[in-house]
Amino acid sequence: MCLSAVGKNFRKLTFEPMLNFFNLYEFMNMVSWYSENSDKKAENIQKGIGGKINTLKFTFPCNMTTRDDTERIRLFGTGGKLLAALKRLMNNLKNLRRLELIDLMLDPKEAQYLLDEVCQNCYENLKYLCVINTTRVQYTLLHIGVFINLQVLIVSPQNLGDDNIELLCYTNLKHLHILQNRYTPNDVNIKPVSPQSWKKCRQINRVLRVHLQLESMKEKPLIWQKGAPVKTVLYNSPHIGANINQLVMSIELYKNTLQIYGHLNVPRFWSPKSFFNRIDSSLILLLRECPYISTLIVTERISTATVLLLAFTGQNLRYLHIRGNAVIIRNDWPKNNEWSEEFYSWLKVNCKSYKLVEQEVSQILGYQWHFLTDKEFKNLNINLHVP
Incomplete structure (x- = not known):
């Protein structure tokens, strides 16, 4: 009754992970049935149901598939009809x-x-x-290269290959997100797209x-794409921290294109206190070697002096997001031969308090800047599509 009453006004359909596959299956088939019979002149059929839907989101409950192999086989066994219902629904959403x-x-x-029906x-x-x-x-999805006016594509690395990248060349695609989430397999050898x-x-x-982008609750490696025009390298995990190998790889592969680099989430791992074991100098190296970085996100332990140096070093740095609880009040940088006495004096004086650091960084960046609380850091929303 609800569907026939308001279904013609639906603009968006979202199917979140649910345990009741029967209800999910029946609802999708019901929307499809109304759409398929909308031209018939029966009095009991409401016209236009589903005709205005322009957004469809379907998420399969993958967390159920990781309990054990038996459970996974059972779920994938019941997925045949569910997949058929999903394809039928997509075919009816024109x-x-x-x-x-x-x-x-x-x-x-x-x-x-x-995606046969969607392509058509x-x-x-x-x-x-x-x-x-x-x-x-690993399986290359060729269909993703068919949509000639596609602006944004989000895909996992195991479904990318040389063939669909070649197809995407001739579309109007502006943003390609290669995303690994918690269910992207670690035990499968995923080959990146060739540099050629x-x-x-x-x-x-x-x-x-x-x-x-890498989103995971556990530590896993990022699949690097050598030769790609990478604008963003972004981690979102409480168990993956920045290290010198990641930063050097980012510099070597993307020094002329990288604009956004960072680690989201509050870390749940031990962070070293010693300056020589921290990532302070590696972050400075990143900003020196990647001059186009406009956004940097830091969640690990660094010193107040490093925060000042980051703001000073980034040639095009505009957004500096730093978790305040990880910052220690300290100047543990030895004097660099390139620094003047005046500059080193400025560094030593202004790193003595959080307030002084915030004032100096605000002056460098040109807006009111402050350290982020853990709550603010967790709610951080980075716009990756800023020109």
């Missing part, structure tokens, strides 16, 4: 502009036909596509920007 399919973990044979109906309309963990194993394909892509689509 005006989709935004589509998100998250953690489906399909067999490659099923993934091969997943929405290859010109779709602007935003998110397909995270479509398969568990990235080089060709950069030559054809000069506006494309790549964002490497």
Whole structure:
């Protein structure tokens, strides 16, 4: 009754992870049935249900699949009809502009036909596509290169390959997010796209920007994309901290394109107190070698002197997000031969309190700047699409 009363006004459908697959299956089929029979002249059929839907988000409850192998087999066994209902629903939503399919973990044979109907109906309309963990194993999703007016694409590294990158070259894609989440497998050998394909892509689509993102509750390695026009390297995990290897890799691969680097979330790991074991000098190196960095996010222990040096060193630094509880009041930097006595005196004087640091950084950046509380840091929202 509710669907027939208000269904014609729906603009967005969101299916969050749920345990009751039967209700999910029945609801999707019901929306599809109304859409398929909207042209029939029966009195009991409401017209226009689902016709205005432009956004569909479907997230499979992958947390259920990690309990044990038996549970996973049972769930994937029941996924056949659920997948068919999802494909039927997508076929009936002719005006989709935004589509998100998250953690489906399909067999490659099923993934091969997943977006057939969407490609046929929405290859010109779709602007935003998110397909995270479509398969568990490495499988190149060719369909993602068909949508000629796509602006934003979010995809997992195991579903990228040379073939679909070549297709994406000839679209209007502006932002490619290569995202690894907590369910992206660690036990599968995921091959990055070849540098040759990235080089060709950069030559054809000069506006494309790549964002490497890793979201996980546990430690896992980032899949680096050599030769890609990477604008962002962003970690979101309480158990992954910055280290010299990550920073050096970012410098070596993306020194001329990197604009955003950082670690979100409050760390749950031990952070060294000694200056020589901390990441202070590595962060300064990052800003020196990557002159286009405009946003830096720091969650680990650094000193007040380092905060001042970060603000001073970043040539194009605009947004400096630092978790205040991790900052210690200290000047543990030895005098650099490149520093004048006046500069070193300024550093020593202004690193003695948080208030002085905030005043000096505000003056350098040109707006009222402050250290972030843990609550503010957790709620931090970084706009990766800023030009």
